[in-house]
Amino acid sequence: MNPVSDSCPHREACCQFGRSDKIIYGFLKEVGTNVFVHGTYDYDLAVIGGGSGGLACAKEAVNHGARVAVLDYVTPSPLGSKWGLGGTCVNVGCIPKKLMHQAAILGESIHEAVAYGWEVPAVGDVKINWSALTEAVQNHIKSVNWVTRVDLREKKIEYINGLGSFKDPHTIVATMKNGSKKELTARNIVIAVGGRPIYPDIPGAKEYCITSDDIFSLAHPPGKTLVVGAGYIGLECAGFLNSLGYSATVLVRSVPLRGFDQQMAGLVVAEMETRGVTFHRRAVPVSVEKMENGQLKARWMNTETKEQSEDVFDTVLLATGRYALTADLNLPAAGVGCVAPNGKIVAATEQTDAPHVFAVGDVLQDRPELTPVAIHAGRLLARRLFAGGQQQMDYDNIATTIFTPLEYGCVGLSEEEATRRHGADSLEVYHAFYKPTEFFIPQRNIRNCYLKAVALREAPQRILGLHFVGPVAGEVIQGFAAAIKCGITMEQLMNTVGIHPTVAEEFTRLNITKRSGKDPNPASCCS
Incomplete structure (x- = not known):
């Protein structure tokens, strides 16, 4: 336009x-x-937050002729970590996490190469160079930061490196690095500030602990690490640290991977335990103190027995949840009042209770905290605002993957949620253990390689959820996510010819139900 x-x-x-x-x-x-x-406003759209969702919305709006400004400012973590434009995913989330995960996989592959005939000198002495790893990761991140800045300039999106807050419904005040103020007005405003890690209210948390904001740029090897929290961030960090050669211990407050299928979560944890990760269940942190030698003494309590335990670590990493960065936005001045205690904005769609103020990404309550979700929602919002679009974001059946040592990919409902919605008697759950060909040489643990399809029992047995624990789970589940969107049934899945030998084909071979009581273990790789 x-x-x-x-x-x-x-x-x-x-x-x-x-x-x-x-x-x-x-x-x-x-x-x-x-x-x-355009009217009398400085901009047609102002986006507060330069993460994936905000940037996607800004770029799409510009494509339709809107004048756009993006405000982004990173407040350093208590440890002092800070980063450039691009938000959590690029700087301290998905991208560095996947690179660390890949580094761990490569380390395992070096050892396994010997069994395939590769002559690897002194394989027992293979170890990670933490400084080289973090430098490589940070160099990639900085290159993405630069490309993002260039992209905004080429699209004529004004980038303001300032902390934005509302002065009135259409006016934003940006506080710059030097403390100066800059005001701007916008017809429409999108809040896309994302979130930051929560620090538990215990002695020593902010003084001595790190979070995912710090681990990917940590200046020294983490050494023996305590991970507090068993959500996907905690398990992913514990997984790659352990695989890189750093002892990892995890405190689990209630259940691992809350909100995910708990049978699959149990397999993820079981695999991590076989690889040497220690788990303390029903455990909450009590305190962290720094010892004279620089190590950290952590204490925790069993929530059932009230018994306290302690151990000494080199690093304590907190992964106890995240809160939305809305406290400093002065939302009442914009007319936005529906905000949850965690700072997240409550809205049925992306529109807040102020008609010209919208929100996308992790800042929204009860929405998947996933980069592709924020990106797609941001683009659709821009099309509705500036191109007459009508399509709303569909938050159901969003695929995701947990990048633990044995990955877990899923799309659709967990078995627990499907049971809650439809009742156990209305479901048919197909499941199987399987043997990845790449695990044959050398012989690797296959006890936790498992998948299942949660379907309605009534014909044609529409599939409600697909779950997969195994290698390259993200690559496997992505294609099936499209099938779920299209309403795939068990009959269609069973009539799909698989690609052999792959782990993805295991979905096409599902034929045993839990209700039948039959053994879900395969007789051979081709059974």
Whole structure:
């Protein structure tokens, strides 16, 4: 789209009656033009937060002719870690996490190469160079930061490296690094500030502990590490640290991977335990103190027995949840009042209770905290605002993967959630253990390689959820996510010819139900 100009054939008809922008837009759409009115605001769209969702929304808006500004500022972590433009995913989330996970896989592959005939000198002495690893990871991140800055400049999106907050419904005040203030106005405003890790209220938490904000740029090897929390961030960090050669212990408050299928979560934990990760269940941290030698003494308590335990670690990594960065936005000034105690904005869609203020990404309550979700929601929002789009974000059946040593990929409902919604008697659960070909040489543990399909029992048995624990789970589950979106049934899945030998084909071979009581273990790789 383009701004309404003096040459616009509909300008006089729209403006002489002093109609509101919304009415004008409807009129222009009706008469067949796609222009919209910029009005007296500095920008058509201001985005607070330069993460994946905010940037996607900004870029899409510019594609449709909007004038856009993006405000982004990273407050350093208590340890002092800070980063560039791009948000959590690029800097301290998905990207560095996957690179660390890949480093761990490569280390395992070096040892396994001997069994395939590779002559690897002194394989027993193979170890990670932490400084080289973090330098490589940070160099990649900085390159992405730079490309993102260049992309904004080329698209003529104004980037403001300042901390934004509302002065009134349409005015944002940006506090710059040097403390100076910059004001700007915008017709529409998108909140995409994401979140940051929660520090538990215990002695020594902020003074001596790190979080996922710090681990990927940690200046020294982490050594023996205590991970507090057993959500996906905690388990992923414990997994790659252990595989890189750093002893890892995990405190589990209640259940691992809360919100995910608990049978699959149990397999993930079981695999991590076989690889040497220690788990303390029903455990909550009590305190962390720094010893004279620089190590950390951590104490924790069993929530059932109230018994306290302690151990000495080199690093304590907190992964006890995240909160949304909305406290400093002065949301009441914008008319946004529906905010949860964790700072997240409560909204049925991306529109808040202020008609011109929207939110995308992790800042929304009860939405998947996933980068692709934020990106897609941001793009759809921009199309609705500036291109007459109607499509709303569909938050159901979002695929995801936990990058633990044995990965867990899933899409759709967990078995527990499917049971809650439909009742156990209405479900049929197909399941199987399997033997990845790549685990044959050398002989690797296959006890936790497992998958299942949760389906309605009534024909044609529409599939409600697919779950997979095994190698390259993310690559496996992505294609099946599209199938779930299309309403795939068990009959269709069983009539799909698999690619042999792959782990993904195991879904096409599912034929044993839990209800049958039959052995779900395969007789051979081709059974």
